[in-house]
Amino acid sequence: MASEVTFRVQRFDPKTDREPRFKEYRVRNEPGMTVLDGLLQIKAETDPTLSFRRSCRSGICGSCAVRINGSSRPCCNAQINDNIVGGRLLVEPLANFDIIKDLVVNLDAFWGKIRQVHPWNESGEFRHTGKALMEVTADDLSEIRKTEGCIFCASCHSDCEALRSNRDFVGPAAIVRAYRFMHDPRDRLGNKRLDELKARTGIGVWLCAICGNCGESCPKLIPTNECIASFKNSWFSENKAPDGLKTTAENLEKMGRVYELDEFALRMREKLGLPPLTPNNAPKLEPILKKKGVAK
Amino acid sequence: MKRYALFTGCTVPAQMQNYEVSALKVAGKLGIELVYPEGFTCCGFPYEAKDTFKQKTISIRNLAVAEEAGLEVVTLCSTCGSTLSKANHLFRTDRKYRGKLGDALGEIGMEYRGTTRIRHFTRMLYEDVGVERIRSLVVRPFKGVKLAADYGCHYVKPAAVFDGFDDYRRPHTLDDLIEATGASSVDFKDKMACCGAALLAVDEKTSVNMTKYKLDNIRASGAEGMVTQCPFCGIMYDVYQNTIGEYNLPVLYLPQLLGVAFGIDPKELGFKINQVKATNLLKKVGA
Amino acid sequence: MTVFTHDVVIVGAGLAGMRAAIEASRQGADVAIVSKLHPVRSHSVAAQGGINAVINPEDTIKDHEFDTVKGSDYLGDQDRIEVLIAEAPMNIYELEHMGAAFSMVGEGEALAQRHFEGRLGTIDQRPFGGQNFPRTCFIQDRTGQALLHTMYENLLRQGVMVYEEYYTTRLVVKDGVVGGVVALDQRTGELHLFRAKAVLLATGGYGRVFSVTSNAMDVTGDGMAMAFREGVPLEDMEFVQFHPTGLYPTGILVTEGARGEGAYIVNGKGERFMSRYAAGKMELAPRDVVARAIQTEIEEGRGVKGRPYVDLDLRHLGCAKIQERLPQIRELGINFAAVDCLTQPLPIRPTAHYSMGGVPTDVNGASTLKGLFAAGECSCISVHGANRLGGNSLLETVVFGRRAGMAAAAFVKGTALPEVPAGVLETEKKRIGALLDARGPESVPRIREELQTVMFDKVGIYRTEGPMKEALAKARELKKRYKDIHLSGGSLVFNTELIEALELQSLLEVAEVIALCAINRTESRGSHFRRDFPKRDDQNWLKHTLARRKGDDIVLDYKPVAITKYPPQERKY
């Protein structure tokens, strides 16, 4: 049953390499083996100089995320057989970070961003007596549960399209963490945490390009995009949205469309023989949009 | 004759009529009728930042319109497709949301039962027409032409709402359709990179950097043209291309490519609207 | 090479280390943590089941005490167990105040029935092995992760300095006083001296001594080995808890939940063999009983397909029940073994799980070496005695982490910075340098594997004098062979080959101690099961083992067990 598979692994030693290079290894592949098992086999039997992070091997410590065939994820719960493309398996370090060595990247920026959102229960005190402080509803808890499972693997940052072009972006993981505390009724920092996020990260959450990658990479199925949208909602309600987005939303309110069907467009449509459209859709949406307040 | 409700969204009818007209022409050629139900509005996407719940309500309202008309929805814009599918998925799987959305719709005197099906135009072609049938209709093969497929993020993401269609990490359906015309769909670095359109109104610099990243990678692949299926990608790669650099990379919407391959006169396919002229590319196939 | 100075240096950033750091810092000490892993990667993250405390009015402190004493097979020190149990509730509330969101009574039902608004006021508790009351608080099935993250976040809030990914290579001791540690910054490969008035070890257990373990790859007993080399004794090292259901081949943990829901354990002949070992409780018998039963089946050739595992079969529970009640177990099988338990049984075998032994301390974490403290799994207080009760070890990390932090902070007040031996950093640099230049014929992975295998096979679940002596001889031989290892050299930047070589030193050190202590204890107690001495022998063995290094030798010594309220009885479930 055992077969062989080629691991193509990115290597980089800052002392000797100017650029990352690739090295190929043959790995004995038995059913059930994970990509981490493959790397461990390489390190034990073929090339002890290969460096990578790993600890729990059970998908919970978040150490071992790498890019497998271009997509980021912890490698200890990735089956080799599910990840062979064209007879081989490509392993690269997480993207959007500087490489320290081989598959080990410098995560300082990642942790720094997590720290920026004050990821703690701000009103928490060290009280040793009494009873549970927590007076939560099931709804509060379900919001916390949605996000507290993050294992800080940084896969989402690695796959983030916005981060690739702008490393200042606070990134999805910190936003997820902020969300977790925003929905904790014990916490009193609330909006201040939002403001911090804004003040310290320029335009923070607005820099998300809505590419959807983070939600797909997350091994813990955290609804990252929902968290991001929820922050945007809060800021919109405080009139703190970027002007461009305010205009778009206003257009929608005014015309039921984002782009006006102006003279030019209408003429073009006619010339091309396209069916006529109602220029103003606002009346259809008015009853929905005029409702006050942000619903949950 | 198969009928679908065409959900044009906002961008296509106002700015990317080339996409719309070519889709209608190609559909006609394939014996497909695309109807425009009265009642569709914006899919709601731009409102996600302001009020996610209202955004979902807008989406569901559109789906209710289609349900009423008894038609399956086909979108040209990937973002419309993903936005509507997300709302639909939520409505179908989350009881809490379903109740709230139902109430909101009830307040405006409408009802949705959750039966509407939404697909992207490309997906409809792939699934209902099929690559083989499309290949068989090609009269101007793009033999030897190297094209770069641009899927756009929302064609396949979030994967959970597309019930297993294509592989969001390494999709192939657009490539398959491109290759049905005889062209070869080239591989390039970070093929699924995002165009950055969503950031245009927020931070133009980052947005344009993202566009540039992909254009550079495509140029490095030696592709002679790019095939897209999302009007936002179209804005970035076609409309903005000249402000970013000299790429001279024509950007075609998939139905434009198919239309030419099917022998339709390019004039009828709205090529006038394409900013980067595809003249040389079209010449190669004798159009 | 830099010299850093702090009042208290804490080695290890698991639950115990971080809890200690927070406390010492709150008491005003200048604290730094030195950890080979980033704090949230520490092995505490893997704990699933929960943490024990008497917080239900119907439960009693006495019951928790008794369950713990009985679980320990009467080897736990009862005065310390009393502290652990008495302080448990306040520590749970404290964790809750810090931000941990414990699972609440009614949470699951409320979500299932979509009632979202009502307030939930009570922390939920689940039953856990060996206890007569459901007193295990939990956070879904990832208690350790949630608590570790909460602790890390409070560490950030407290502003404690963390030197992360610094591998501590040795303790610095002069004239019987500890004065700091030397640590290797893995990122740069540089060695640094950390001077301190107090050093607190919180380096976790030694599960990696065994070839099959539920423990993370970094659980290598470094702290214990470090202390041992400086003449600090190690206590009760022969006691290692084996969990019955480790996933084959790696040993990662399949939770008890599976058996709780009614899974069968079946051997290669298709027999539900538990009927021969514990006909009454079958699969639900205590951990050690099930672990021994599985091991017997495997050793007697009744493993599945002749391999060293048996089947954990869930199929009769039906797809619906598995998907609803045990989704994580299904995911685990698919992700880690490519086995879908809906259609196939999961391959399992016993796995080394918890290290009862460690650095002996008093109830405030102080060791026998002046200035050295220890807390968490690397310490031996001893509250677990011969066998730890599930849910008591997370408890131990917070209760005694807090106490040790407080004691260390008090200790450094008015204490001058101890002197360190001249040139200690240079000496250590030479030692590491020599290791990096080692070009002998032996390989680190091979020695490690031989060690782990012999320890699992011969000093594992079943122990007998003959094989154990072979294992001891083997461990000593491997120690010699280690002198001829081969390293590739090269750059020191994130050189994990070097780190693994250093970790192997710890494993070799600890393995020898375990084997020796186990050979000497001629009785069976708790997790220590001797085929040649299958009975507990209170007459001769109601005492703790202390092992101490004397030059090349290890000498064994014993000390009495503290018994306050609960005189030894037979341990029956």
Ligand SMILES: Cc1cc2nc3c(=O)[nH]c(=O)nc-3n(C[C@H](O)[C@H](O)[C@H](O)COP(=O)(O)OP(=O)(O)OC[C@H]3O[C@@H](n4cnc5c(N)ncnc54)[C@H](O)[C@@H]3O)c2cc1C
């Ligand atoms: C799979 C599993 C499930 C468990 N479930 C439960 C449960 O449900 N309930 C329960 O009560 N207990 C459980 N336990 C036991 C419990 O998790 C551990 O005993 C406890 O978390 C140990 O915490 P610690 O802080 O002592 O050590 P760890 O969390 O292991 O931390 C050790 C720290 O020391 C550092 N370190 C080690 N060596 C060095 C060095 N040389 N230099 C620098 N730093 C170093 C590491 O980086 C790490 O930060 C479980 C254990 C396992 C393996």
Ligand code: SF4
């Ligand atoms: S959706 Fe936004 S945050 Fe997530 S990966 Fe894309 S750009 Fe980054």
Ligand code: SF4
């Ligand atoms: S949000 Fe998900 S992908 Fe991102 S760090 Fe957390 S667990 Fe990893």
Ligand code: FES
């Ligand atoms: S090694 Fe811990 S998540 Fe993979």
